[in-house]
Amino acid sequence: MNIKLYHTDDLQWGELYWDVSKNKTVLQAAWKDAQVVLFASTVARPGESIMRERKRPAKTSTNSACTRLVFGDLAVKVLPIPLFIDLYNHFMNGVDRFDQTTSYYSTQRAKRKTWKPLWFFLFNLVLYNCYRLSSFFGGHTKTGGHRKFLESLIKGLFDSSAKPIRKDDRTPSMRVNNIQIGPHGPKPTQLGKKRTCSACAAAGRKRRRVALEEVSPNAPRRTPQTNFGCELCKIPLCQTGECWEEHLKQVILARSIAGTTVA
Structure with missing residues (x-):
């Protein structure tokens, strides 16, 4: 955060600063693009990069004077960027769409146990992935496909879990x-x-109660x-x-x- 607040103007495009948390589980990184991008990840490695084609920003864009120096006279140039930045750029829409659809139809409940919110999150994630893989998904959110999928799923679960009549x-x-x-x-x-x-x-028909018979909720009517x-x-x-x-x-x-x- 100090790099973003106090050293943004001193960095050149593509500079990367990173550190690992005290328990050695979370990578904390600051990468200079048009702005300083702060990143935290439990799976990324700072040394991995990938070559991607980037467009030169317009003169009126933020920090264009610093960013346009990398491109020179080229409108498009292949530049190395950190792998975790590239993964985020390609899959950020999936996370945003998941958050959006979960806000419409969520199973999340207020719980005091620490593991239950995580369970509800994973359950919502499974429902969303099943919807995306189903025939109800048409790529348009205004067709009501998500709601129809959930209604069909609920009906199917009730029909499959119905207890068959036991025949003696x-x-x-x-x-x-x-x-x-x-x-x-x-x-x-x-x-x-x-x-x-x-x-x-x-x-x-069930057996009728006899007059003055003891009433017990545990006694079934056979x-x-x-x-x-x-x-x-x-x-x-x-x-x-x-x-x-x-x-x-x-x-x-x-x-x-x-x-x-x-x-």
């Missing part, structure tokens, strides 16, 4: 198989072992179980309620499709 193999379905067997009785008969009611499982059902179809059904009527409707529908006349 021990609960027979409501499908009627023995449609050629004789008539059904007026009510369900006792089958023996308690099993989950097929009609309640198909309709999503599908009713019964030891009654249809003896012909081998389907467990509740002894009371609409389960038996629903089963008879399934039998009538199955027989009408099959073209049988068994009552």
